[in-house]
Amino acid sequence: MPTPLLRPLGLALCLAAGLARAETWPAADWQQGTAPSGGAVQAFESYAFPQRDDASRTGVRSDAVVVIRDGELIYERYAGPTRAETPHLTWSVSKSLLATVLGVAYGEGRFKLDEPVARYYPAFAGHPNVHLDHLMHWASGLAWQEDYEYAPLKSSVVAMLYTRGRGDMAAFAAEHPLDAVPGKRFRYSSGDSNVLSAALRGMVGEEAYGNYPWSALFEPLGIHSAVWETDAAGTYVGSSYSYLTARDLARVGLLMQRGGRWGERHLVPSDWVAFNRKPFADYQPDPAKPGDAVPGGHWWLNTQLQGAARPWPDAPEDAFAALGHWGQALYVLPSQKLVIVRYADDRDGSYHHNDFLKLALAAFAPEVKP
Incomplete structure (x- = not known):
């Protein structure tokens, strides 16, 4: 029989175990x-x-x-x-999926939010003051136009996904100049998301990158339907092209x-x-x-x-x-x-x-x- 002093601890452990069993997964x-x-x-x-x-x-x-x-x-x-x-095309739900995959990498200590993007994606070296948290808030400061099929001639995202940028989408985004101070202006940008996807490659390494969304997120969650397209450079199109x-x-x-x-x-x-x-x-x-x-x-x-x-x-x-x-x-x-x-x-x-x-x-x- 437990001593009176230990009974509250034992009761608390039993209650915690009961709550864990009651939770449905x-x-x-x-x-x-x-x-x-x-x-x-x-x-x-x-x-x-x-x-x-x-x-x-x-x-x-x-x-x-x-x-x-x-x-x-x-x-x-x-x-x-x-x-x-x-498996249905999720379009920009992909961005939040990418953020969740990045969350696993963050928990593994692979990056910090206040680090320059160029540390993990050298093609972004022309923008040394853009940090990972800026991209996470769509606040890179890039002169990006997120117009869709209704304004295709001036649309950065249409060019990235379908025409001159589709071979290497992150590099296409990186070529855009800044027109705002990084971290100060919100401007929704699929380019920011695809640069993050390229940075993930630098965080986890070339060998791990190809299977990382699966090993980090999909497999632990029991997800078997996921498809995620890459561009011709082998970078996951983190902005747009996941299917579940x-x-x-x-x-x-x-x-x-x-x-x-x-x-x-x-x-x-x-x-x-x-x-x-x-x-x-x-x-x-x-x-x-x-x-x-x-x-x-x-x-x-x-x-x-x-x-x-x-x-x-x-x-x-x-x-x-x-x-x-x-x-x-x-x-x-x-x-x-x-x-x-x-x-x-x-x-x-x-x-x-x-x-x-x-x-x-x-x-x-x-x-x-x-």
Whole structure:
């Protein structure tokens, strides 16, 4: 029998063990939770999966929605050619995936955020004052134009992905001059992300780089569907070209929802996750775009800044997301223990994060108010 002095310690250990056992994690597949039903779910589906004439290429079109609550799969639906086993193009969700891979490297002591980019990517030597944390906040100061198919002639990103920069995307970005002081101006840039991907190569070494996203992140999480394209120089296109099933992307969301922890392993350090979720200090919200999320460390935040409304007012302030072109999204809502993946083909701007999240919360976490 334990002495009275040791009983509280033994009780605490038993309680901790009980909590650990109670926490649900996916194994080869997600554990199924109780599927919600009723009017709130129907309202959510009416918004997420409306009838649409695909010939017009307008309106909301979700290809997949997966909802994880407290580690259990409680909802999923697919449309079009997308199925549960389909690795879907994530577009710029790739940037947050890259940030998570970098988080593993950070935890391994392979770099520090205040180091010059050129230390790990010598082709960036022309910009000696640009540091890794500047790239992580899309604040390199490069004269970059992130215009898409609507303004292709002046678009840096279109040139990088499809024309003169596609052979070596990081080198193409590095050739851009500065037009702002590094670390002082937010300007969203797929070039910044691809330079980070090239820097990762320098951090981990040539031999490890080819398999590093898998050995560092995908394999520990049990992700088997991941595809990540490289450019002709062998650099992962960290800005745009990763593909995962919705269920597998949700594993990354659960990792982030639980502060970088996967089971008993702290795969990503908690201070890295805190950095991802900290707003860029010099960010100035655009009053003309009140729904725009706040940039963090290569993730997007629902933080309310002084003098501005919360970007998604019907979602909790601790919500954050990985977002991509045409409606790709990985939403993480820690206080609701929710992870929501949405794959889509939105083309006309009629989809709104706040509307989707408001309906999702009513359907999947009705007892918790933001």
